[in-house]
Amino acid sequence: MEIKSSKEIQDMERVKRLNLINSITGISPANLIGTISNxxxxxxxxxxxxxxxxxxxxxxxxxxRPTENNSRDTCENIIETNKFTINHIxxxxxxxxxxxxxKFKKNESEFKKCQLTPEYLNSFLAPYVKESxxxxxxxxxxxxxxxxxxxxxxxxxxxxxxxxxxxxHKNGNIQLELLNSIGVSGLDTYYSLNKITQYSYAxxxxxxxxxx
Amino acid sequence: MEIKSSKEIQDMERVKRLNLINSITGISPANLIGTISNxxxxxxxxxxxxxxxxxxxxxxxxxxRPTENNSRDTCENIIETNKFTINHIxxxxxxxxxxxxxKFKKNESEFKKCQLTPEYLNSFLAPYVKESxxxxxxxxxxxxxxxxxxxxxxxxxxxxxxxxxxxxHKNGNIQLELLNSIGVSGLDTYYSLNKITQYSYAxxxxxxxxxx
Numbered sequence: 001m002e003i004k005s006s007k008e009i010q011d012m013e014r015v016k017r018l019n020l021i022n023s024i025t026g027i028s029p030a031n032l033i034g035t036i037s038n039x040x041x042x043x044x045x046x047x048x049x050x051x052x053x054x055x056x057x058x059x060x061x062x063x064x065r066p067t068e069n070n071s072r073d074t075c076e077n078i079i080e081t082n083k084f085t086i087n088h089i090x091x092x093x094x095x096x097x098x099x100x101x102x103k104f105k106k107n108e109s110e111f112k113k114c115q116l117t118p119e120y121l122n123s124f125l126a127p128y129v130k131e132s133x134x135x136x137x138x139x140x141x142x143x144x145x146x147x148x149x150x151x152x153x154x155x156x157x158x159x160x161x162x163x164x165x166x167x168x169h170k171n172g173n174i175q176l177e178l179l180n181s182i183g184v185s186g187l188d189t190y191y192s193l194n195k196i197t198q199y200s201y202a203x204x205x206x207x208x209x210x211x212x
Numbered sequence: 213m214e215i216k217s218s219k220e221i222q223d224m225e226r227v228k229r230l231n232l233i234n235s236i237t238g239i240s241p242a243n244l245i246g247t248i249s250n251x252x253x254x255x256x257x258x259x260x261x262x263x264x265x266x267x268x269x270x271x272x273x274x275x276x277r278p279t280e281n282n283s284r285d286t287c288e289n290i291i292e293t294n295k296f297t298i299n300h301i302x303x304x305x306x307x308x309x310x311x312x313x314x315k316f317k318k319n320e321s322e323f324k325k326c327q328l329t330p331e332y333l334n335s336f337l338a339p340y341v342k343e344s345x346x347x348x349x350x351x352x353x354x355x356x357x358x359x360x361x362x363x364x365x366x367x368x369x370x371x372x373x374x375x376x377x378x379x380x381h382k383n384g385n386i387q388l389e390l391l392n393s394i395g396v397s398g399l400d401t402y403y404s405l406n407k408i409t410q411y412s413y414a415x416x417x418x419x420x421x422x423x424x
Contacts, residue, residue, distance in 0.1 A: 001374055001375070001376055001377065002374070002375045002376070002377050002380050003334075003372065003373070003374055004372070004373040004375075005371070005372055006270070006369070006370060006371050006372070009270055009370060009373065010268075010269070012384070014268075015383070015384065016383060016384035017267055017268065017270070017384060018267045018268075018384070019381075019383050019384030019385045020373070020380075020384040020385070020386070021264065021266075021267040021270040021272075021370070022264055022267060023384075023385050023386040023388075024264075024272070024346065024348060024370075024373060024375075024386055025241050025243070025262045025263065025264050025272060025298070026241030026242065026243060026262065026300055026346075026388065026393060026395070027239055027240075027241050027388060027393065027394075027395040027405055028239075028240075028241060028263075028264075029237050029238030029239050029240060030238065031237070031238060048264075049263055049264065050237045050238065051237065051240075051261055051263050051275065052233065052234055052236075052237050052240070052260075052261065052275070053275065053358060053360065053361065053363060054233075054277070054360070054361040054363060055229055055230045055233040055234060056226075056229065056230075057222070057360075057361070058218070058221055058229070058233045059360055059361060060233075060236070060237055063263065063264075063265065065266070086237070088238055091408065094408070094409060094411075095409075095411065095420065098411045098414060099411075099414045099418065099420050099421070100414075101414045102414040102415055102416045102418065102421070103415075103416060104416060113421060122215075134236065134238075136236060141360050142358075142359060142360050144356060144358065144359070144365075146265060146354075146356065146365075146367070147354060147356070148265065148266070148271055148353050148354050148367050148369075149265065149266040149269070149271060151265060151266060153356075153358075153365065155358070155360050157218070157360075158218060158221060158233070158236075159217070159218050160215065160216070160217055160218070161215070161216040161221065161232070161236060162213055162214070162215055163213070163214045163216075163236075164213055164214070165213065165214050168214050168232075169231075171227070171228060171231055172224065172227065172228035172229060172230070172231030172232040172235075173231045173232070173235050173397070173398050173400075173401060174232070174235040174236055174397065174398070176235075176238065176239060176397050176401075176403065177403070181238060181239065182239075182408070183238070183239040183395055183405060185385070185386065185388050186385050186386070187413075188385075188410050188411050188412065188413070189385060189388075189407060189409075189410045190407070190408050190409050190410070190411075191388065191389070191405040191406055191407055191408060192405070192406045192408050193239055193395065193403040193404070193405065193406075194403060194404045194405075194406065195401060195402070195403055196303065196306070196394070196402050196403060196404050197306060197307075197401075197402050198400050198401045198402070199306075199307065199310045199311075199400050199402075200400065201399075201400070202310060202311045202312075202313045202314040203314055203315075204314045204315060204316060206311065206314065208307065208311050209311070209314075209325060
Protein backbone atom coordinates (compact mmCIF):
# COMPACT_ATOMS: atom_id res chain seq x y z
CA MET A 1 0.00 0.00 0.00
CA GLU A 2 1.46 3.32 -1.09
CA ILE A 3 0.91 6.09 1.46
CA LYS A 4 1.20 9.76 0.62
CA SER A 5 1.10 12.41 3.30
CA SER A 6 0.17 16.02 2.59
CA LYS A 7 3.89 16.93 2.81
CA GLU A 8 4.85 14.24 0.27
CA ILE A 9 2.03 15.30 -2.05
CA GLN A 10 3.13 18.93 -1.83
CA ASP A 11 6.70 17.89 -2.70
CA MET A 12 5.71 15.79 -5.73
CA GLU A 13 6.71 16.91 -9.20
CA ARG A 14 3.94 19.19 -10.53
CA VAL A 15 2.53 16.97 -13.31
CA LYS A 16 2.64 13.87 -11.12
CA ARG A 17 0.72 15.67 -8.35
CA LEU A 18 -1.74 17.01 -10.93
CA ASN A 19 -2.37 13.46 -12.19
CA LEU A 20 -2.68 11.96 -8.70
CA ILE A 21 -5.11 14.54 -7.32
CA ASN A 22 -7.15 14.67 -10.52
CA SER A 23 -7.58 10.88 -10.55
CA ILE A 24 -7.91 10.17 -6.81
CA THR A 25 -11.66 10.94 -6.71
CA GLY A 26 -12.53 8.05 -9.07
CA ILE A 27 -14.31 8.07 -12.42
CA SER A 28 -15.75 11.38 -13.67
CA PRO A 29 -18.34 12.23 -16.31
CA ALA A 30 -16.94 13.48 -19.65
CA ASN A 31 -18.90 16.34 -21.17
CA LEU A 32 -18.43 19.08 -23.73
CA ILE A 33 -19.63 22.56 -22.77
CA GLY A 34 -20.74 24.73 -25.68
CA THR A 35 -21.04 28.52 -25.58
CA ILE A 36 -21.12 31.48 -27.96
CA SER A 37 -19.92 35.06 -27.48
CA ASN A 38 -21.94 38.18 -28.24
CA UNK A 39 -19.73 38.41 -31.36
CA UNK A 40 -21.01 34.97 -32.43
CA UNK A 41 -17.69 33.17 -31.83
CA UNK A 42 -18.46 29.61 -30.73
CA UNK A 43 -16.49 27.90 -28.00
CA UNK A 44 -16.38 24.24 -27.00
CA UNK A 45 -14.43 22.71 -24.15
CA UNK A 46 -14.19 19.33 -22.42
CA UNK A 47 -15.00 19.25 -18.69
CA UNK A 48 -14.84 16.40 -16.17
CA UNK A 49 -16.33 18.49 -13.35
CA UNK A 50 -20.04 18.50 -14.28
CA UNK A 51 -22.06 17.74 -11.15
CA UNK A 52 -25.67 17.33 -10.08
CA UNK A 53 -26.68 20.20 -7.78
CA UNK A 54 -30.40 19.62 -7.37
CA UNK A 55 -33.53 18.16 -8.97
CA UNK A 56 -36.24 20.60 -7.91
CA UNK A 57 -35.51 23.00 -9.49
CA UNK A 58 -33.17 21.05 -11.84
CA UNK A 59 -29.69 22.55 -11.36
CA UNK A 60 -26.36 21.38 -12.76
CA UNK A 61 -22.94 22.82 -11.98
CA UNK A 62 -19.33 22.61 -13.10
CA UNK A 63 -16.00 23.90 -11.81
CA UNK A 64 -14.03 26.51 -13.77
CA ARG A 65 -10.34 26.88 -13.10
CA PRO A 66 -9.11 30.41 -13.82
CA THR A 67 -5.95 29.10 -15.45
CA GLU A 68 -7.48 26.21 -17.38
CA ASN A 69 -7.55 26.11 -21.18
CA ASN A 70 -10.60 27.68 -22.75
CA SER A 71 -12.01 28.31 -19.31
CA ARG A 72 -11.80 32.06 -19.72
CA ASP A 73 -13.70 31.99 -23.02
CA THR A 74 -16.32 29.60 -21.63
CA CYS A 75 -16.80 31.80 -18.60
CA GLU A 76 -16.89 35.09 -20.49
CA ASN A 77 -19.41 33.70 -22.98
CA ILE A 78 -21.68 32.42 -20.21
CA ILE A 79 -21.58 35.79 -18.47
CA GLU A 80 -22.27 37.59 -21.79
CA THR A 81 -25.16 35.41 -22.94
CA ASN A 82 -26.39 33.62 -19.78
CA LYS A 83 -26.56 30.36 -21.78
CA PHE A 84 -24.51 27.18 -22.13
CA THR A 85 -24.95 23.59 -23.23
CA ILE A 86 -23.68 20.32 -21.73
CA ASN A 87 -23.18 17.46 -24.19
CA HIS A 88 -22.28 13.84 -23.33
CA ILE A 89 -19.17 12.39 -24.93
CA UNK A 90 -19.58 8.86 -26.33
CA UNK A 91 -16.98 6.33 -27.38
CA UNK A 92 -16.82 7.43 -31.04
CA UNK A 93 -15.96 11.05 -30.27
CA UNK A 94 -13.36 10.81 -27.49
CA UNK A 95 -10.32 11.96 -29.46
CA UNK A 96 -12.05 14.99 -30.99
CA UNK A 97 -13.46 15.90 -27.58
CA UNK A 98 -10.11 15.51 -25.82
CA UNK A 99 -8.43 17.90 -28.23
CA UNK A 100 -10.88 20.72 -27.49
CA UNK A 101 -8.61 21.32 -24.48
CA UNK A 102 -5.78 22.65 -26.68
CA LYS A 103 -5.03 26.37 -26.32
CA PHE A 104 -6.69 27.91 -29.35
CA LYS A 105 -6.91 31.62 -30.01
CA LYS A 106 -10.10 33.35 -28.91
CA ASN A 107 -11.34 33.77 -32.51
CA GLU A 108 -10.77 30.09 -33.36
CA SER A 109 -13.72 27.72 -32.95
CA GLU A 110 -12.95 24.41 -31.24
CA PHE A 111 -15.88 22.96 -33.18
CA LYS A 112 -14.06 23.59 -36.48
CA LYS A 113 -10.58 22.75 -35.20
CA CYS A 114 -11.76 19.44 -33.71
CA GLN A 115 -14.25 18.50 -36.44
CA LEU A 116 -17.32 18.60 -34.22
CA THR A 117 -20.58 20.12 -35.47
CA PRO A 118 -22.39 23.01 -33.77
CA GLU A 119 -26.14 22.51 -33.70
CA TYR A 120 -28.80 25.08 -32.75
CA LEU A 121 -32.07 23.69 -31.37
CA ASN A 122 -35.36 25.34 -30.42
CA SER A 123 -33.96 28.87 -30.75
CA PHE A 124 -31.56 28.23 -27.84
CA LEU A 125 -28.68 30.72 -28.14
CA ALA A 126 -25.76 28.42 -27.20
CA PRO A 127 -24.55 25.71 -29.58
CA TYR A 128 -25.09 22.00 -28.87
CA VAL A 129 -22.79 19.29 -30.23
CA LYS A 130 -24.57 17.45 -33.04
CA GLU A 131 -22.50 14.28 -32.50
CA SER A 132 -23.56 13.93 -28.84
CA UNK A 133 -26.54 11.73 -27.93
CA UNK A 134 -27.49 13.53 -24.70
CA UNK A 135 -27.66 17.35 -24.72
CA UNK A 136 -28.71 19.82 -22.05
CA UNK A 137 -29.44 23.53 -22.56
CA UNK A 138 -28.95 25.64 -19.43
CA UNK A 139 -29.52 29.19 -18.23
CA UNK A 140 -26.93 30.71 -15.93
CA UNK A 141 -28.30 30.59 -12.40
CA UNK A 142 -25.31 31.62 -10.30
CA UNK A 143 -21.52 31.82 -10.21
CA UNK A 144 -19.98 31.08 -6.82
CA UNK A 145 -16.37 31.86 -6.09
CA UNK A 146 -14.61 29.00 -4.31
CA UNK A 147 -12.65 30.99 -1.78
CA UNK A 148 -10.17 28.20 -1.04
CA UNK A 149 -8.46 28.44 -4.43
CA UNK A 150 -10.16 31.00 -6.67
CA UNK A 151 -12.07 28.48 -8.80
CA UNK A 152 -15.67 29.16 -9.65
CA UNK A 153 -18.70 26.90 -9.43
CA UNK A 154 -20.95 27.75 -12.39
CA UNK A 155 -24.56 26.71 -11.78
CA UNK A 156 -27.15 26.46 -14.55
CA UNK A 157 -30.86 25.73 -14.48
CA UNK A 158 -32.03 23.17 -17.03
CA UNK A 159 -34.04 24.66 -19.90
CA UNK A 160 -34.02 21.74 -22.36
CA UNK A 161 -32.96 18.08 -22.32
CA UNK A 162 -32.48 15.94 -25.44
CA UNK A 163 -32.19 12.15 -24.98
CA UNK A 164 -32.59 9.36 -27.56
CA UNK A 165 -36.02 7.73 -27.08
CA UNK A 166 -34.67 4.26 -26.34
CA UNK A 167 -32.20 5.48 -23.70
CA UNK A 168 -34.75 7.12 -21.42
CA HIS A 169 -36.21 4.50 -19.07
CA LYS A 170 -39.84 4.95 -18.08
CA ASN A 171 -38.67 5.53 -14.49
CA GLY A 172 -36.71 8.60 -15.68
CA ASN A 173 -33.23 7.04 -15.62
CA ILE A 174 -30.86 7.65 -18.52
CA GLN A 175 -29.56 4.23 -19.57
CA LEU A 176 -25.89 5.01 -20.15
CA GLU A 177 -25.21 1.48 -21.38
CA LEU A 178 -27.37 2.14 -24.47
CA LEU A 179 -25.51 5.35 -25.33
CA ASN A 180 -21.86 4.19 -25.53
CA SER A 181 -21.32 6.69 -22.74
CA ILE A 182 -17.84 6.94 -21.30
CA GLY A 183 -16.12 8.26 -18.21
CA VAL A 184 -12.76 9.94 -17.70
CA SER A 185 -10.16 9.44 -15.00
CA GLY A 186 -7.80 12.30 -14.30
CA LEU A 187 -6.88 14.41 -17.30
CA ASP A 188 -6.41 11.88 -20.08
CA THR A 189 -7.71 8.34 -19.50
CA TYR A 190 -11.07 7.25 -20.87
CA TYR A 191 -13.21 4.29 -19.77
CA SER A 192 -16.23 2.52 -21.26
CA LEU A 193 -19.11 1.57 -18.95
CA ASN A 194 -20.83 -1.75 -18.36
CA LYS A 195 -23.95 -1.92 -16.24
CA ILE A 196 -23.42 -4.46 -13.48
CA THR A 197 -26.27 -3.96 -11.02
CA GLN A 198 -29.11 -1.79 -9.82
CA TYR A 199 -30.58 -1.62 -6.32
CA SER A 200 -33.87 -0.32 -5.05
CA TYR A 201 -34.18 2.66 -2.73
CA ALA A 202 -32.55 1.61 0.54
CA UNK A 203 -35.02 1.17 3.43
CA UNK A 204 -34.12 0.04 6.92
CA UNK A 205 -36.67 -2.81 6.66
CA UNK A 206 -35.09 -4.13 3.45
CA UNK A 207 -34.36 -7.91 3.41
CA UNK A 208 -30.68 -6.98 2.99
CA UNK A 209 -30.52 -6.00 6.65
CA UNK A 210 -32.28 -9.18 7.79
CA UNK A 211 -29.81 -11.42 6.01
CA UNK A 212 -26.83 -9.16 6.72
CA MET B 213 -35.23 11.93 -29.80
CA GLU B 214 -37.11 12.67 -26.62
CA ILE B 215 -37.21 16.39 -25.77
CA LYS B 216 -37.99 17.70 -22.32
CA SER B 217 -38.56 21.39 -21.69
CA SER B 218 -38.15 22.99 -18.28
CA LYS B 219 -41.97 23.09 -17.99
CA GLU B 220 -42.28 19.37 -18.78
CA ILE B 221 -39.48 18.52 -16.34
CA GLN B 222 -41.16 20.56 -13.62
CA ASP B 223 -44.44 18.70 -14.26
CA MET B 224 -42.86 15.22 -14.14
CA GLU B 225 -43.75 12.86 -11.31
CA ARG B 226 -41.27 13.49 -8.46
CA VAL B 227 -39.30 10.21 -8.56
CA LYS B 228 -39.09 10.24 -12.36
CA ARG B 229 -37.72 13.80 -12.31
CA LEU B 230 -35.30 12.85 -9.54
CA ASN B 231 -34.01 9.94 -11.64
CA LEU B 232 -33.76 11.99 -14.84
CA ILE B 233 -31.90 14.93 -13.34
CA ASN B 234 -29.64 12.72 -11.21
CA SER B 235 -28.62 10.65 -14.25
CA ILE B 236 -28.49 13.35 -16.95
CA THR B 237 -24.93 14.46 -16.09
CA GLY B 238 -23.41 11.07 -17.00
CA ILE B 239 -21.40 8.63 -14.89
CA SER B 240 -20.39 9.71 -11.36
CA PRO B 241 -17.77 8.44 -8.94
CA ALA B 242 -19.06 6.21 -6.13
CA ASN B 243 -17.46 6.89 -2.75
CA LEU B 244 -18.16 6.27 0.91
CA ILE B 245 -17.61 9.19 3.28
CA GLY B 246 -16.62 8.22 6.80
CA THR B 247 -16.94 10.48 9.86
CA ILE B 248 -17.14 10.22 13.64
CA SER B 249 -18.93 12.42 16.18
CA ASN B 250 -17.39 13.86 19.30
CA UNK B 251 -19.35 11.11 21.10
CA UNK B 252 -17.44 8.50 19.04
CA UNK B 253 -20.47 7.47 16.96
CA UNK B 254 -19.24 6.48 13.51
CA UNK B 255 -21.12 7.43 10.37
CA UNK B 256 -20.72 6.17 6.81
CA UNK B 257 -22.63 7.33 3.76
CA UNK B 258 -22.47 6.81 0.00
CA UNK B 259 -21.96 9.92 -2.15
CA UNK B 260 -21.87 10.34 -5.92
CA UNK B 261 -20.99 14.04 -5.72
CA UNK B 262 -17.27 13.88 -4.88
CA UNK B 263 -15.41 16.31 -7.13
CA UNK B 264 -11.88 17.53 -7.76
CA UNK B 265 -11.55 21.17 -6.68
CA UNK B 266 -7.82 21.79 -7.09
CA UNK B 267 -4.39 20.16 -7.08
CA UNK B 268 -2.18 22.81 -5.47
CA UNK B 269 -3.15 22.74 -2.67
CA UNK B 270 -4.94 19.38 -3.11
CA UNK B 271 -8.64 20.07 -2.47
CA UNK B 272 -11.62 17.73 -2.89
CA UNK B 273 -15.28 18.63 -2.45
CA UNK B 274 -18.70 17.04 -2.29
CA UNK B 275 -22.30 18.28 -2.25
CA UNK B 276 -24.48 17.83 0.83
CA ARG B 277 -28.24 17.99 0.46
CA PRO B 278 -29.94 19.19 3.65
CA THR B 279 -32.73 16.65 3.23
CA GLU B 280 -30.59 13.71 2.13
CA ASN B 281 -30.20 10.58 4.24
CA ASN B 282 -27.31 10.66 6.67
CA SER B 283 -26.31 14.02 5.32
CA ARG B 284 -27.06 15.75 8.59
CA ASP B 285 -24.92 13.32 10.60
CA THR B 286 -22.08 13.53 8.08
CA CYS B 287 -22.22 17.31 8.14
CA GLU B 288 -22.48 17.63 11.93
CA ASN B 289 -19.58 15.22 12.43
CA ILE B 290 -17.37 17.12 9.99
CA ILE B 291 -18.15 20.40 11.71
CA GLU B 292 -17.47 18.83 15.13
CA THR B 293 -14.20 17.12 14.27
CA ASN B 294 -12.97 18.89 11.10
CA LYS B 295 -12.13 15.46 9.63
CA PHE B 296 -13.60 13.08 7.07
CA THR B 297 -12.49 10.24 4.83
CA ILE B 298 -13.35 9.42 1.21
CA ASN B 299 -13.17 5.73 0.27
CA HIS B 300 -13.56 4.27 -3.25
CA ILE B 301 -16.26 1.66 -3.77
CA UNK B 302 -15.17 -1.40 -5.79
CA UNK B 303 -17.25 -4.07 -7.45
CA UNK B 304 -17.27 -6.46 -4.47
CA UNK B 305 -18.76 -3.94 -2.05
CA UNK B 306 -21.51 -2.24 -4.06
CA UNK B 307 -24.52 -3.66 -2.23
CA UNK B 308 -23.17 -2.94 1.25
CA UNK B 309 -22.22 0.56 0.14
CA UNK B 310 -25.60 1.23 -1.47
CA UNK B 311 -27.44 0.36 1.72
CA UNK B 312 -25.53 2.94 3.79
CA UNK B 313 -28.11 5.36 2.35
CA UNK B 314 -30.93 3.86 4.45
CA LYS B 315 -32.29 6.10 7.20
CA PHE B 316 -30.65 4.77 10.34
CA LYS B 317 -30.97 6.33 13.74
CA LYS B 318 -28.21 8.71 14.77
CA ASN B 319 -26.76 6.24 17.31
CA GLU B 320 -26.65 3.39 14.77
CA SER B 321 -23.42 2.86 12.86
CA GLU B 322 -23.79 2.28 9.12
CA PHE B 323 -20.51 0.36 9.31
CA LYS B 324 -22.11 -2.25 11.55
CA LYS B 325 -25.52 -2.24 9.84
CA CYS B 326 -23.96 -2.70 6.40
CA GLN B 327 -21.12 -5.02 7.43
CA LEU B 328 -18.31 -2.69 6.48
CA THR B 329 -15.24 -2.34 8.69
CA PRO B 330 -14.07 0.94 10.24
CA GLU B 331 -10.31 1.33 10.09
CA TYR B 332 -8.16 3.94 11.86
CA LEU B 333 -4.85 4.80 10.21
CA ASN B 334 -1.95 7.01 11.27
CA SER B 335 -3.86 8.51 14.21
CA PHE B 336 -6.36 10.13 11.82
CA LEU B 337 -9.56 10.82 13.76
CA ALA B 338 -12.15 9.84 11.12
CA PRO B 339 -12.71 6.20 10.18
CA TYR B 340 -11.64 4.79 6.81
CA VAL B 341 -13.36 1.80 5.19
CA LYS B 342 -11.09 -1.24 5.46
CA GLU B 343 -12.65 -2.89 2.41
CA SER B 344 -11.86 0.05 0.10
CA UNK B 345 -8.66 0.02 -1.96
CA UNK B 346 -8.28 3.81 -2.26
CA UNK B 347 -8.72 5.96 0.85
CA UNK B 348 -8.30 9.68 1.41
CA UNK B 349 -8.12 11.46 4.77
CA UNK B 350 -9.19 15.11 4.65
CA UNK B 351 -9.29 18.18 6.88
CA UNK B 352 -12.29 20.46 6.56
CA UNK B 353 -11.20 23.49 4.57
CA UNK B 354 -14.48 25.31 3.93
CA UNK B 355 -18.26 24.90 3.72
CA UNK B 356 -19.94 26.98 1.04
CA UNK B 357 -23.68 27.45 0.96
CA UNK B 358 -25.10 27.01 -2.54
CA UNK B 359 -27.54 29.87 -2.55
CA UNK B 360 -29.61 28.51 -5.44
CA UNK B 361 -31.05 25.61 -3.43
CA UNK B 362 -29.60 25.51 0.08
CA UNK B 363 -27.15 22.66 -0.58
CA UNK B 364 -23.64 22.93 0.75
CA UNK B 365 -20.31 22.32 -0.95
CA UNK B 366 -17.99 20.74 1.63
CA UNK B 367 -14.33 21.24 0.74
CA UNK B 368 -11.50 19.26 2.34
CA UNK B 369 -7.75 19.49 2.02
CA UNK B 370 -5.97 16.17 1.51
CA UNK B 371 -3.99 14.98 4.55
CA UNK B 372 -3.34 11.34 3.58
CA UNK B 373 -3.80 9.17 0.52
CA UNK B 374 -3.68 5.36 0.51
CA UNK B 375 -3.41 3.57 -2.85
CA UNK B 376 -2.35 -0.02 -3.60
CA UNK B 377 1.24 0.01 -4.92
CA UNK B 378 0.39 -1.57 -8.25
CA UNK B 379 -2.44 0.87 -9.00
CA UNK B 380 -0.38 4.06 -8.78
CA HIS B 381 1.26 4.73 -12.15
CA LYS B 382 4.69 6.37 -12.05
CA ASN B 383 3.14 9.43 -13.75
CA GLY B 384 0.83 9.85 -10.74
CA ASN B 385 -2.36 8.48 -12.32
CA ILE B 386 -4.54 6.08 -10.33
CA GLN B 387 -5.18 3.10 -12.61
CA LEU B 388 -8.87 2.49 -11.96
CA GLU B 389 -8.87 -0.60 -14.18
CA LEU B 390 -6.60 -2.40 -11.68
CA LEU B 391 -8.88 -1.60 -8.73
CA ASN B 392 -12.25 -3.00 -9.86
CA SER B 393 -13.41 0.59 -9.49
CA ILE B 394 -16.99 1.34 -10.41
CA GLY B 395 -19.16 4.32 -11.25
CA VAL B 396 -22.76 5.16 -10.47
CA SER B 397 -25.48 6.65 -12.63
CA GLY B 398 -28.32 8.44 -10.91
CA LEU B 399 -29.30 7.04 -7.55
CA ASP B 400 -29.14 3.29 -8.05
CA THR B 401 -27.34 1.98 -11.15
CA TYR B 402 -23.73 0.80 -10.97
CA TYR B 403 -21.24 0.38 -13.81
CA SER B 404 -17.88 -1.35 -14.14
CA LEU B 405 -15.10 0.46 -16.01
CA ASN B 406 -12.91 -0.66 -18.91
CA LYS B 407 -9.99 1.48 -20.00
CA ILE B 408 -10.34 2.22 -23.70
CA THR B 409 -7.83 4.95 -24.49
CA GLN B 410 -5.47 7.59 -23.18
CA TYR B 411 -4.35 10.76 -24.94
CA SER B 412 -1.42 13.04 -24.36
CA TYR B 413 -1.79 16.65 -23.24
CA ALA B 414 -3.52 18.47 -26.13
CA UNK B 415 -1.24 20.96 -27.93
CA UNK B 416 -2.23 23.02 -30.94
CA UNK B 417 0.74 21.62 -32.91
CA UNK B 418 -0.33 18.02 -32.26
CA UNK B 419 -0.42 15.74 -35.34
CA UNK B 420 -4.17 15.34 -34.65
CA UNK B 421 -4.78 18.84 -35.99
CA UNK B 422 -2.61 18.26 -39.08
CA UNK B 423 -4.55 15.18 -40.11
CA UNK B 424 -7.92 16.51 -38.91
